[in-house]
Amino acid sequence: MCLGGGARGGDQQCVDLGQFSVVAYGARLLRTRDELRAHFGPTGAGPELDRRAAGIVIHETAGPEVIVAEFEYRGTVVDTGKSFALPGIFVLRVRDGEIVSSRDYFDHVTAARVRGRLDALVDAVRARAVDD
Numbered sequence: 001m002c003l004g005g006g007a008r009g010g011d012q013q014c015v016d017l018g019q020f021s022v023v024a025y026g027a028r029l030l031r032t033r034d035e036l037r038a039h040f041g042p043t044g045a046g047p048e049l050d051r052r053a054a055g056i057v058i059h060e061t062a063g064p065e066v067i068v069a070e071f072e073y074r075g076t077v078v079d080t081g082k083s084f085a086l087p088g089i090f091v092l093r094v095r096d097g098e099i100v101s102s103r104d105y106f107d108h109v110t111a112a113r114v115r116g117r118l119d120a121l122v123d124a125v126r127a128r129a130v131d132d
Contacts, residue, residue, distance in 0.1 A: 046115045046116065046117065047077045047078065047079055047080070047114075047115060047116060048077075048078040048079065049075055049076070049077060049078065049114065049115075050075050050076050050078055051073040051074065051075030051076075051084075051086075052073070052074060052075060053071045053072070053073055054071065054072060054073075054074045055070070055071055055072055056069060056070070056071040057069070057070045057071070063093075065093045065094055065095055065100075066091065066092065066093050066094075067091075067092050067094065068089060068090070068091050068092075069089065069090040069092060070087075070088075070089050071087075071088055071089075071090075072085050072086055072087040072088060073085070073086040073088065074086075077114060084110065084113075084114045085110075086106060086107060086110050086111055086114065087106070087107050087110075088104060088105060088106045088107075089104075089105045090102050090103070090104050090105075091103040091105075108121060109121065
């Protein structure tokens with residue numbers, strides 16, 4: 001989950017590495033680093049994305065372990081060549097040079113559109129509205 005690394009992504013929207021939790025529409029909690037690696041690894045589902053983090057801006061906070069990183073993934077959908085920009089913010093807690101927790105926030109609509117899952121997102125939002 002490096003900001004500068006390229007990745008073929010899963011549907012993560014909020015990740016807490018300390019507790020290994022992912023919170024998104026329909027996502028399950030991730031409790032171990034192995035579960036986290038498996039979640040973000042290639043699944044064969046959805047389109048292959050070629051993406052890189054760009055425009056990274058780091059904001060220091062009053063907390064000595066906490067930073068906020070603004071960036072966007074810029075890339076293309078490999079099969080179509082269609083380009084995209086997906087803005088994101090990570091709120092990271094770093095201790096002894098290691099990320100111990102991270103809350104990741106993305107533009108869900110753009111993420112779903114890029115992956116061809118906009119209808120699934122809309123259905124999930126509607127289902128959640130009915131449950132509330």
